[in-house]
Amino acid sequence: MDKKPKAFLFDLNGTMINDMEFHNHAWHSILTKDLGASISFEAVKKEMYGKNQDLLERVFGVGHFSQEQIDQISIEKEHRYQAAYKKHLSLIAGLADFLESAKKSGILMAIGSAAIPFNIDFVLDNLQVRSYFKAVVSAEDVLNSKPDPETFLKGAAILGIPADECVVFEDAPKGVEAAQNAGMKCIALTTMHHADEFSAYNNIIAFIEDYNDPVLKSLF
The missing domain is CATH 3.40.50.1000 (HAD superfamily/HAD-like)
Structure with a gap:
């Protein structure tokens, strides 16, 4: 500069x-096991930017989930991430x-x-x-x-x-x-x-x- x-x-x-690997694992688990998306771990990694709602809309399309569903999915993902990452937090x-x-x-x-x-x-x-x-x-x-x-x-x-x-x-x-x-x-x-x-x-x-x-x- x-x-x-x-x-x-x-x-x-x-x-x-x-902590991004922990986010990656939490999202991949939610998207594939909970929501039935066919998406690889590496593909999820490339979608991890912007808001949680943006990610869900990129994967499933706009309007696929209600706002209430998006909020529920988002907080569940964060609970899983925090539970896995907390002991590593630094x-x-x-x-x-x-x-x-x-x-x-x-x-x-x-x-x-x-x-x-x-x-x-x-x-x-x-x-x-x-x-x-x-x-x-x-x-x-x-x-x-x-x-x-x-x-x-x-x-x-x-x-x-x-x-x-x-x-x-x-x-x-x-x-x-x-x-x-x-x-x-x-x-x-x-x-x-x-x-x-x-x-x-x-x-x-x-x-x-x-x-x-x-x-x-x-x-x-």
């Missing part, structure tokens, strides 16, 4: 915690120190996630990191989910920081696309996707495996 960023916007799942390596460094540097931080508050609260409260974030934008706070830029633009607006002075941390190609659509640079974590899966985007500053990567020092 030409100038030091004033804000960091974090996706949650796969970006702050390495921040990605180096993130605790990175958050503290950002705070001491005066960089504002926000969460911009397609998760529902039930899951965001599960992470922020169990890991006791809520105090670092001046804004939390969830699936319930936006009309249009990623790759639409609304999630990140809303987070930046709450922080009062222009888009070009924000850096987004993301693990999913559609999340990087949302950042690009918002006019924001991005750090991509390779927790769930390989670097070559992000080749369509020109807003990526760096790829990292975790927050111990020395490239992050250039942000302060």
